[in-house]
Amino acid sequence: MTHKKTNVFLIFLPAIIFLGLWEFGVMGSERLRFLFAAPSLIFQAGLAALSTGTIYKDVFFTLAETIAGLCWGMAAGTIVGLLLSWNSTLNDISRPYIILLGAIPIFALAPVTIMWFGIGFLSKAIMAGFAVFFVALSQAYEGARIANKQYAGFARSLNARPTLMIRKIIVPGALDWVFNGFKMNVGLALTGAFIAEFVSSEAGLGNYILRASSLYDMPKVFFGLLLMSCIAILLTSVAEAAQKKFWPH
């Protein structure tokens, strides 16, 4: 199927209409502007935050916590997923425990991680990592299983060493799934870091939004959300670029 490139203006059109309706919809009503803010107020709040400079520290903290969580959560989840796909006995034993741990809502872990690791950077990075671990595990497991099924027959017919088979076929074959998992996990890592910041923190966008919402400062709340989205877009773009580089197909 051929795909014609869509006009850039058409992509932005829904956003322009939405922002226009929002701006005009709350115009003339202080109550509505208080409750829903307005794009122009969010813009002003953003400019003020950027000019005073304190927001950079919050963005840096959330970004760093998210990246640290993504790194350890993705690495640990991918390694465990690959191990489980290779050893069926290990998989059978660990599967119920993985389901059990994976079913715990990430929000419920926040108080525990804060008690164990404090209210600083570490507990946030650990929460972000927990949030991505299970998706990374499941993607690596499935990717390796499919690579084994589709491509490893040739290696078996040569009686190839298992280590070579894993290095040349299974791990590269699972990479595409791992990168797709990475893209899904960007949002989850950000959520993990945000929840931890929201529960207890001294800095970060979760902390910024919490402070703003406690003062009913809706433009600041929305500006914080906008920055969170910007971080998600930035990290997803990095993941996509990496996927294109390592998996040109």
Next chain:
Amino acid sequence: MQVTNLTKKHGDELIIADASFALEPGKVTCLLGASGAGKTTILKILGGLDNDYSGTIESALARPSAAIGYLSQNDKFLPWRSVHANVALGLELTGQHRKEAFIKAEETLARLHLSDFQKKMPHQISGGMLQKALLARTLALEPKLLLLDEPMSNMDMLARQEYARMIRDYIISTKSTGLIVTHSIEEACILADNVYILSAKPARIIAEIQRNDAYEDYVAKVTAALMKALQ
């Protein structure tokens, strides 16, 4: 290689019944039979990928090993590797250094007149060309026994002739042994020096036809024997 009274069961179902045949160096042999007759199962057993059988297989080759080039119908190239890197894969999997494997793969592709495609990715080349490149991956390993499962199913007439020439050249020049299984009379007659006709399931060997005559007579004899076997 000598195969004697090869029998295979799936539970109570008999798949192969007392199949005996010999494979000679420098020659291509074909097992010709209807789809679902158990031909692929015979190849898997000879390739060492299925050890649940009775009967004897006399061979000096370890099964499975790189000395046996088994090309199945489901073989695929790795989509993240170029054709060149895919042809080198078998060599890498047998422990050869990456650089040496790539040099040897390049030589094999050149010998088979496939150099123009070596930089392409698998999804960029046609089905027929892919079959040839898959054969190159197997031949790069210089197997002593070549096992091919319906190798020319996606090819037009010209490509078939070219492919058959590639296989026959290899078998004759290296004095290795070739075995193909197929349901196509044309495929069997283009490639093989002698054809064993298999019955429908369970697979039994009904007849053996040697290529002594002109091509048309050979095809007529094989066709008549297959028709008789399927009646």
